[in-house]
Amino acid sequence: MGRTDRSYKDLKQKQKSAIADKTYSMYIRFYLENHRMPNADEKSSICKKLFATVQAVAPKTDYEEFCRIVDKREAGYEDRILRDIQNGITLEKLNMKKRKKTPEEKAAVLKMKRKQRRAKGKAMKNQAVENNICQNDTFFYIAGYTSGGAPYGVTWQEMGLEPWQDLEEAQ
Structure with missing residues (x-):
């Protein structure tokens, strides 16, 4: 060998x-x-x-x-x-030798990691909504980006609002 x-x-x-x-x-x-x-x-x-x-x-x-x-x-x-x-x-x-985890322990660790990952994802979404990351001066809501990097979505005009005007103010 x-x-x-x-x-x-x-x-x-x-x-x-x-x-x-x-x-x-x-x-x-x-x-x-x-x-x-x-x-x-x-x-x-x-x-x-x-x-x-x-x-x-x-x-x-x-x-x-x-x-x-x-x-x-x-x-x-x-x-x-x-x-x-x-x-x-x-x-x-x-x-002492390092003890191997049982399948139940591995499953519990995996479940906990998934739960933490989901919680982190939710927190990131909530933070994005709170910080209005999905908006800019042209778009009230940015639905996504083209392959060239240009944003698309709902404009402020389509919503009947001035840029950065709150929805509550308009009503």
Whole structure:
């Protein structure tokens, strides 16, 4: 399935990003379990686990080269991990998998979105009527526009009114 002539550098940015996310999750998991950053032996075991993943997508990747990349990334991980812990990341939250919605929940969300869309459409129509967007100096009511962009509809003269005169004033 995969190409055998690829190295880590040949991977797409999205693939590299996924590997970086996996690396970070392994480091934060280690930190939460041990309350410290990994030492050299532990880094090596993390690197070996990650390298197995990388080998599947980029078989030509050199182990030492990949470990250097991981070491370079690790420099900023401790600050980021401490910030995440302050923001409430726990081991339980890391281990939780995203729960899929049931068909009933999906239907309820869809129904709510439709209802919001209808309400928004009604509000826009009401606002258009209140702001007299359907009028100009020539037309009392603009029914639409031609393909050339010219408006058409009921003119002020046809209504027996002067431009911008209220209907109540005319009666």
